[in-house]
Amino acid sequence: MDVRFRLDELVARLGGELVGEPATTVRRVATLDQAGEGDLAFLANPKYQSRVKSCRASAVILAPAARDLSDLPRIIVGDPYSYFARVAQLFNPPEVFAPGVHPGASVASPIPSSVTVAAGASIDTDVELGEQVVIGAGSRIGRGVRIGSGTRINANVTVYHDCVIGAGCIVHAGAVIGSDGFGFARERDGSWIKIPQVGRVVVGDDVEIGANTTIDRGALDDTVIGNGVKLDNQIQIGHNVRVGDNTAIAGCVGVAGSTTIGARCMIGGQAGIIGHLRIADDVVVSSGTLVTKSITRAGVYTANLPVQGHGDWVKNFAHLRHLDALVDRIRALEQRLEESTPE
Structure with missing residues (x-):
């Protein structure tokens, strides 16, 4: 689909100050180095400002401090990176799915007519789906699950019984929500007794869960993922973990059971957080860091060594x-x- 916008149309929709020819038409966003005719480039990091002069885009997105770095038509905004993200959404609207149940799907609960259920998907009894939910091919939605309107479950996702997923979420392929947490009691002879995991996973609204990420159900209480949380691929969230609103966690992070992570935190890739800790709001944990004690104040925390010979x-x-x-x-x-x- 060929989507094009005039710069004045973008500014009318998204705001910003337009400098230059309003009728300039752009069809996609691109980096400063790769942009060409018809592209809209952006400068988000000041260390790349030397590349603005040689940029061959039709227009650029710049911060106020960089407005004079180019003679190209430009949109001046306070945060060029977030503006670029919103423009990219306009150029790349989400896929529109035709509602209906594929003949190869198995559905044991009444669902709204606006819902899409793809081939091989399975929906158990007592499931409640909101309007315009999409259930991808091969996905399994367990008994008693609740999924809010507009949520998209991609292919081969498993949502275990009684879990809750809010509205406007995206769950990527292979994710598992609500599998048993790692709960065992040890006998004196060294053998293990399984502790039934009777809690749920409760996911808020506008949450994105990456491919092959796993979120364990609670042992007694629920595992809770707050509104606006963004989880990358291949993350492990243990039982009874609570993740605060708008926190972002990068790939290959492991969070052990009963840890509470505050709101608006950022956890770097391959970080590890041991169990039963509390992490305050607005904490940044650097990539590769092992968190072994609670963090009570906002800030940036690092516990790793730089690479060397x-x-x-x-x-x-x-x-x-x-x-x-x-x-x-x-x-x-x-x-x-x-x-x-x-x-």
Whole structure:
């Protein structure tokens, strides 16, 4: 689909200050380096401002401080990156699905006529689906599940019994919502007794859950994902975890059970958070960080080492192994100095 907009049309829809020819037409967004005729480029990071002059786009999105870096037609906005995202949505509207139930689907609950159920999907009893919900091919919606209006469940997703997903959500392929949490009691002989996981997963509105991400159901209480949360691919959320509104978690993060993450947090890729912790609102955890204790104040937290050559790493680690002995020697020297210093 060929979608085109004049710059004055974009400004009328999304705001901003237009500088240059209002009738300039653009058909897609592109980077400063790759943009050409008909493209709308954007400068989000000031360190790339030297590339604006050589940009061959038809127009650019700039912050007020960068408005004079180009003679191209331009839209001046406070946050070029978020503006680019909204323009990209206009150029790439979501797929429109034809409502109806595929003959190859299995549906055991009454559903609205606006719902789409694809081939091989299975909907169990006592399920409630809102208007315009999409259930992708091969997905399984368990008994008693509630899904809000406009939510899109992509292919091969499994939603276990009694879980709740809000309105306007996107669940990507292969995600599993509501599988049993890792709950076992150990016998004296070393064997394990499974603890029934009787809670649910409750997902708020406007949540996106990435491909092959798993969210365990609660052991007793619910696992709760707040409104506006964004989860990347291949994330593990343990039982009874609570994630606050508008928090974003990048790929391959593991959150152990009964941890509470505040609102508006950002958790970098491959970070690990152990169980039973509390993380305050507005916390940023850097990629690869292992969080082993609660974080009570907003800020940026990092607990990893930068990459270095193997030889340097071996030498530095050798020094780390002897830190305790070095500290003892320093303390002994300090004590001797104190004893030898005349009063």
